[in-house]
Amino acid sequence: MRSEELSGKNIVLTGFMGTGKSSVGRRLAKKLGLKFVDTDDLITAKARMSVKEIFDQFGEPKFREIERDVVARVSGEKGLVIATGGGVVLDEGNMDNLQRTGIIICLTASPEDILARTGGRNERPLLNTDEREKKVRDMLEHRRAFYARADLSIDTSSLNQREVIEKILEYLNETTGN
Numbered sequence: 029m030r031s032e033e034l035s036g037k038n039i040v041l042t043g044f045m046g047t048g049k050s051s052v053g054r055r056l057a058k059k060l061g062l063k064f065v066d067t068d069d070l071i072t073a074k075a076r077m078s079v080k081e082i083f084d085q086f087g088e089p090k091f092r093e094i095e096r097d098v099v100a101r102v103s104g105e106k107g108l109v110i111a112t113g114g115g116v117v118l119d120e121g122n123m124d125n126l127q128r129t130g131i132i133i134c135l136t137a138s139p140e141d142i143l144a145r146t147g148g149r150n151e152r153p154l155l156n157t158d159e160r161e162k163k164v165r166d167m168l169e170h171r172r173a174f175y176a177r178a179d180l181s182i183d184t185s186s187l188n189q190r191e192v193i194e195k196i197l198e199y200l201n202e203t204t205g206n
């Protein structure tokens with residue numbers, strides 16, 4: 029598939045923290061010759077603070093407000109690969125915007141994999157708790173229906189990044205009729 033065939037659409041990666049949205053998105057964009065953006069990066073650039081600093085100083089509602097602005101902005105563009113923060117799906121307006129101009133692909137993973145993949149540096153304020161495992165399981169349960177709002181879901185638990193990208197490309201080839 030050539031990137032021109034997707035030029036009217038964005039490819040949007042949703043999914044829980046630690047499912048590989050940013051790394052997969054960056055590689056996918058390169059492969060398709062498209063521009064890659066990450067909503068968390070756009071938020072931190074706009075606020076000139078890290079995600080953790082925004083949460084610490086202004087709280088989650090402020091972070092979500094900036095996130096909504098950023099999502100509205102990128103949804104108005106074309107031909108992007110967009111990696112979203114794990115909570116973008118919680119806002120219906122975000123999903124309406126993203127779905128209007130994009131193909132939504134949700135990356136999923138088991139709680140065990142998520143815990144292992146997010147266990148390193150403490151940059152995710154929502155997982156900054158002594159009961160990380162319970163928190164991850166509760167959030168996954170609460171968000172299940174929100175993540176279901178996708179054109180395609182890929183369980184990444186037993187796949188490497190190359191295999192995830194292959195699955196995405198297969199799907200894009202099918203849906204763009206090539």
Ligand code: S3P
Binds near residue numbers: 079112115152
């Ligand atoms: C969040 C996920 C994070 C970041 C913020 C909140 C969430 O992004 O937006 O910490 O609510 O799931 P990643 O999914 O890229 O870690």
